[in-house]
Amino acid sequence: MIKITELEKIYRTEEVETIALNKLSIEVKDGEFVAVMGPSGCGKSTLLNILGLLDDPDKGSFIFNQIEVADFNERRRADLRKHNIGFVFQSFNLIDELTVFENVELPLIYTGVKSADRKKRVEEVLDKVQIMHRRNHYPQQLSGGQQQRVAVARAVVNKPKLILADEPTGNLDSHNGNDVMQLLTELNEQGTTIVMVTHSEHDAGYSHRIIRMLDGQTVTENILV
Amino acid sequence: MFYNYFKTAFRNLLRNKGYAAINIVGLAVGIAACLLIFLVIQFETSFDNFHKKKNEIYRIGTELPGADGMNYTAGCALPVGPQLRLDFPQVKEVASIFNQGGQITIDNNGSQKKFNADNFFYAEPEFFSIFDFGWLSGNPQTCLKDPNSAAITQEVAEKYFGDWRSAIGKTFKYENKTPYKICGILKNIPANSDFPLGIVVSYSAINSTYLKDNLKDWVSTFGDAYTFVVLPPEISQIKFNEQLKAFSKKHKPAEYAKEASYAQPLTEIHFDNRFGNFSGHTFGHSLIEALALIGVFLIVIASVNFINLATAQAVNRSKEVGIRKVLGSNRLQLALQFLGETFLITFAAIIFAVGIAIIVLPLVNQLLEIKMSINFIANPVVTLFLVTTLVLVTFLSGIYPAIILSGFNPITALKSKITSKMVGGLSLRRVLVVLQFVIAQILIIGMLIVVSQMNYFRTASLGFDKAAILNVGLPGDSVSHTKINYVRDALLKNPDIKNVSFSFTSPSSESNWNSDFKFDHSAKTTDFSANLKWADENYFKTYNLQFVAGRAFYPSDTSREFVVNETLIKKLGIRDPKDAIGKQINFWNGAKVANIVGVIRDFNTYSLRKPIGAVVLSSAKDFYQTINIKIKPGAEKATLPFIEKVWNDAFPDYVYEYRFLDDTIAGFYKQENQLSLLYKVFAGLAIFISCLGLYGLVSFMAVQRTKEVGIRKVLGASVQNIVYLFSKEFTLLIIIAFAIAAPIAYYIMHKWLLDYTYRIDLGASTFLLAIAGSIIISWITVGHRAIKAAIANPVKSLRTE
């Protein structure tokens, strides 16, 4: 599904130049659940952003579903993204002005799904994450755990092949965190590929393989399954 | 998709009610003003555009070369029309029409009703084939042939006879003398016509009036005697005017040959204030341009608010942009979404604007003395205007924020790392605030100057005493003139009446009689005209006119002695007024000849727009038509019934009419007064909308800088320090705006003032007042919000982080 080779990402500001990714090569197969770990600032989020087509690399190759996408323009990346990739963030990132239902509906709107279909599919996923009863609430009216479940629902509503999760449990207590991990595991069992950044060895334990990074490079890989 | 956009847009507006309100109120006020300006311009440019031949119709006015350049009059000598028919067979249609005021008497089964009518016209039947004024009954060809027949409009018919159908065949008397029989009813004249016809009688009726000699007189031009022609397409205006020069040379006496006839298109009559028209209401092209510019200005100011608030708010919305991008929205979709929000706000503003316009329209009608219809909404042109405004304002104010917002990098946006600096809007916002205040201050300075010029008009010394003077009409017939002495004695019996004088007009008047003359036995006439003020000997005391040499003329019914003003002798090159005494003045080749017995100090004979001209005063009872009554100041009101009674006893057949001279003089500046009120409103709106935006920006800054304010306070900053922090930047921006606005306003207003011979000096005080006013108003605006931010508890604001 994903094959990156010798990927480089360098951030330049007036004073300093930060090499966020340094000739990084990683491969993720269809259906895998991979955890990415490493100290703060080692480039995990940068990697995830590039994998999610939110950012482009400075050098190297990125093959997504057999297509080279490293040099895609913003429009093509947006297109590929909305059909194939779902995101879960540490800080949930729900739109405050929209209700739970409308937040989850949003990706379907962008991919042009008909309104009747949308209703069915949104209700399906809301049911799955057990937040159906809160469908007409606004994000601020929910607890952190509930908000993250909505975010997961939103990430999967389009049935993406790949879910990218950046510290999805970072803002949650362990009970709510486990709920979310449970949810991700179920999705993976149903065939969704998952790449998850985490600081927690416990959460990483849900994955098949752990990639450990330091200074923009992989140091070790532990295969758990 | 669009539904979703509008949903977010709508909720966003509800969430940020304050900003939405500022935007909508600002835009609504701006658009309403613009809409009203549009309606006024539309109305004023629609005058007489309903005549089929409007583009081929020309009015034959007259060029009057004078010492101070070319003057124009809309009228012509009476023989011009008939002669054009003979000399220009290629001009198919020619028609003359002559407006005269007068008294109408209706005999209704023995009981007489009297009316003063200023809508009385002599017209040739051809007038109605050139112009498309409809007839309800009768037809011009037959009706206006007979010298004693008349047509009246439905409105007049209903006023005089109740029902227009019953008016046909009835008779009325004009000036208590000439009877006319009604043979036609005209449809009411549309509000947008410069032909306020009321009563139209046969042109041939002039043959039996005192004007009959003028029908053959090529010299006297009457300002209210118009002749119209329909030019065939092959004759251009320029070509025709050349032919008219030759025509005038051929027919006028040699010394008047330079007063050539001049063809002016009908389409210019409403706009060219050198000429004037029957309605007495012109609307110059420059005025239209000024109003249009003000309309655009107000919309720009309101749009600037929008841009400023939207970019300021952009930081708050960066997260939403990030999420939407992550979920697959592309930039165009996002830009459209934000434009959609702008559209929504603009749309709401337009709805409010139309409401405001509907409420305010009657006031505008009243102020400008026009009759715009409240049904403007139904007019497709207005709809088009509103739609255009909607699209234009949406783009003008929405495109920049949309580009900025949709361009956010999603990763940065989600990290909440977008700062107001990155929005790129900070310097732009400064530029825009400066732009707003440049516009607002130009309007304020302009308004202050117009208002001070108006004050000057009100208070300037005119060279005569105008307080507590009542002008009453004097019937023109000789029988009435025999009662002059009786009326004077009767009036002076009242101790509150100080003086009574009979004259042609008051010292400052809209109707002036000018003529050149021969001085001191010269063979040649003067190269300037003198203003002829026929008046009795009491005129000097009544108006407190001051003699610099000689004395007033002795009582007489005819012109035996002349009194002249200083300008006249200056124009003749006489230094010492005493040298003028005893010199002869000869009008019209001996028709009126007498010696100068006195020289008086100059006084203003018309509005202060014009310089003082030469004046000749002399007694001439036949020409008197005004009674000038000086009342004891304070007793004006109380004396009115007494004067009316004396008048009605003396002239029972006539309608009593009076006017205070103060009001007459104020009337000279009617349009300026209307404009100064308009400018006050517009300048007020401009500063209001600008401050509304400023308030929004400061509120926004206050929220943004809550933490900074908190830290500063913890470190010991006082409330004043914080308020200063907020206001110093705006103060600077307003000063920069002033530096740009002042020269522009100076340039524009200096040009405007040049139209007035007597004008105020453009001193620094006006400009200082404008800048001080702007700063104070903005301080009040900013201060309120800044103080609120400054007195907030710092512990609270710091904990939220």
Ligand SMILES: Nc1ncnc2c1ncn2[C@@H]1O[C@H](COP(=O)(O)OP(=O)(O)O)[C@@H](O)[C@H]1O
């Ligand atoms: N937009 C940016 N501009 C400059 N430097 C950045 C930017 N984003 C990340 N970095 C730098 O790149 C490195 C990797 O960051 P990141 O991928 O966020 O690390 P992680 O997620 O592993 O904590 C860090 O040193 C960070 O400071």
Ligand SMILES: [Mg+2]
């Ligand atoms: Mg990170």
